[in-house]
Amino acid sequence: MxxxxxxxxxxxxxxxxxxxxxxxxxxxxxxxxxxxxxxxxxxxxxxxxxxxxxxxxxxxxxxxxxxxxxxxxxxxxxxxxxxxxxxxxxxxxxxxxxxxxxxxxxxxxxxxxxxxxxxxxxxxxxxxxxxxxxSTAETYPSAHWYSNQNVSNMVQFDQLVKSSLESLANKTAFDPLTKMYVSNETNSGSFDLYSLLQCTQDLSPSGCYLCLKNAISGIQINGGTGRTWVMEVLPSCILQYSVALFYNTAPPPPPPQPISVVLSPPPLQSPSPVHSPVRALPSPSSTAPxxxxxxxxxxxxxxxxxxxxxxxxxxxxxxxxxxxxxxxxxxxxxxxxxxxxx
The missing domain is CATH 3.30.430.20 (Gnk2 domain, C-X8-C-X2-C motif)
Incomplete structure (x- = not known):
């Protein structure tokens, strides 16, 4: 039955x-x-x-x-x-x-x-x-998150962040070997800075660079300077950095055997009429996959x-x-x- x-x-x-x-x-x-x-x-x-x-x-x-x-x-x-x-x-x-x-x-x-x-x-x-x-670099809408903690020497740290991110944005966009993804560790003596930048691969190099420059600008505009970790997300690119390692340093393993997926949404409960609450992400040290x-x-x-x-x-x-x-x-x-x- x-x-x-x-x-x-x-x-x-x-x-x-x-x-x-x-x-x-x-x-x-x-x-x-x-x-x-x-x-x-x-x-x-x-x-x-x-x-x-x-x-x-x-x-x-x-x-x-x-x-x-x-x-x-x-x-x-x-x-x-x-x-x-x-x-x-x-x-x-x-x-x-x-x-x-x-x-x-x-x-x-x-x-x-x-x-x-x-x-x-x-x-x-x-x-x-x-x-x-x-193939269009789109920077709106965007969202940003940053830690509640500040570093001890904000001026020196922000100089390190700015110079590092600008260099990595150029590498992400214009180095064809990166496939528009770069993760990097920078040691300045006083700080360890871990950075991750990525663009959607349909963009041109100039489009990727434009998106990442907008993300870098958003750090200062949105109050992220001097913070121990920051994330900027845009439709065409993402940027994140932290004083703690948050990404995998080893290359990802090869894909598993293909699985056929047919996806349609099941009946779902009606969403709440209020805005989704803004939430802080876990500290980057705990978010490495x-x-x-x-x-x-x-x-x-x-x-x-x-x-x-x-x-x-x-x-x-x-x-x-x-x-x-x-x-x-x-x-x-x-x-x-x-x-x-x-």
């Missing part, structure tokens, strides 16, 4: 959530920020745009097991969806894929039916839109398999894959200043 759908789905989603938490805990995956462009409008759940979006997200999550960056477009004119993801250059392939899967589900829960959104985790970013944004690729891959395989099975059962029983509540309250456009954590 078949198990009722609502029972089996709940159990599978619970198991999926447990596997998700396992990988998140192991890889120090941390939600950072999200944003949507209200002016781009919304789509309906049963529209061609919704189908194209599901396919874009499915393609991107599948590609994330093979590459740390990719982009794709599906559809034509008003129904076209353009999507892009970027994983931090020091993370393993299975961690990258799980970060993108998590971001895909999270952003559709936070911004249901919005046509243009961007979401950042500490290890990846994901964005999609009905307009083409590929783990390198236990075997554990990651096993949990990833289980979670994706359970999600895939659950969604197939839903389609078989006539449920819509995009059946998110249409009465969910609309989140207003978040302002850039919400990124401050003081």
């Amino acid at each position: 078949p198990i009722p759908l609502h029972v089996s789905s709940s159990i599978l989603l619970l198991l999926f959530s447990s596997s998700l938490q396992l990988v998140i805990a192991d890889s120090s995956l941390t939600f950072v920020y999200h944003f949507y462009i209200e002016e781009r409008g919304t789509y309906t759940s049963n529209s061609i745009f919704a189908d194209n979006l599901n396919q874009v997200l499915s393609n991107l999550t599948s590609e994330a097991q093979l590459s740390g960056f990719n982009k794709t477009s599906i559809g034509f004119i008003t129904d076209q969806v353009n999507g892009l993801y970027m994983c931090r250059g020091d993370v393993a392939a299975d961690t990258c894929q799980f970060c993108i899967i998590t971001a895909s589900m999270k952003i559709q829960a936070l911004c249901p039916n919005q046509k243009e959104v961007v979401i950042w985790y500490n290890l990846c970013m994901l964005r999609y839109s009905d307009r083409s944004f590929f 783990a390198t236990n690729s075997t554990n990651h891959a096993a949990a990833l395989f289980l979670a994706v398999g359970l999600l895939f099975y659950c969604l197939r059962r839903k389609r078989k029983d006539g449920l819509k894959p995009n059946d998110v509540s249409r009465n969910a309250p609309t989140k207003k456009n978040a302002s850039k200043d919400e990124g401050n954590v003081k």
Whole structure:
């Protein structure tokens, strides 16, 4: 006798959530920020745009097991969806894929039916839109975080930060061997400075440099000078530095065997009508991703398999894959200043 759908789905989603938490805990995956462009409008759940979006997200999550960056477009004119993801250059392939899967589900829960959104985790970013944004250096919206702690000699430290980041921005953008990702340790005698800069690989060298220069400028504008760690996130690039090591120094392990992913969002609880709270990230010393690729891959395989099975059962029983509540309250456009954590 078949198990009722609502029972089996709940159990599978619970198991999926447990596997998700396992990988998140192991890889120090941390939600950072999200944003949507209200002016781009919304789509309906049963529209061609919704189908194209599901396919874009499915393609991107599948590609994330093979590459740390990719982009794709599906559809034509008003129904076209353009999507892009970027994983931090020091993370393993299975961690990258799980970060993108998590971001895909999270952003559709936070911004249901919005046509243009961007979401950042500490290890990846994901964005999609009905307009083409590929190969364009976009610096808005942006968000910034910094530590509550200051260094002892702020003037000397800020000089070290400025000279180091400007040099690394040039290397990230114009050295083809970097693939637009650079992590670096600088020792000045008084300070150890660990820096990470990265651009989406669809940018030109000049576009990457422009984005990183905006990120560097944002440190001073947004009150990050003299802080022991700072993060700036923009749609086309990210920048982070700290006095403690926060990234992997060893090269990421090779990608695992491909896993077929078909991703559609399960029914999700309506988001809260208030803004997402601005939160400080954990200290960089605790956010370096783990390198236990075997554990990651096993949990990833289980979670994706359970999600895939659950969604197939839903389609078989006539449920819509995009059946998110249409009465969910609309989140207003978040302002850039919400990124401050003081």
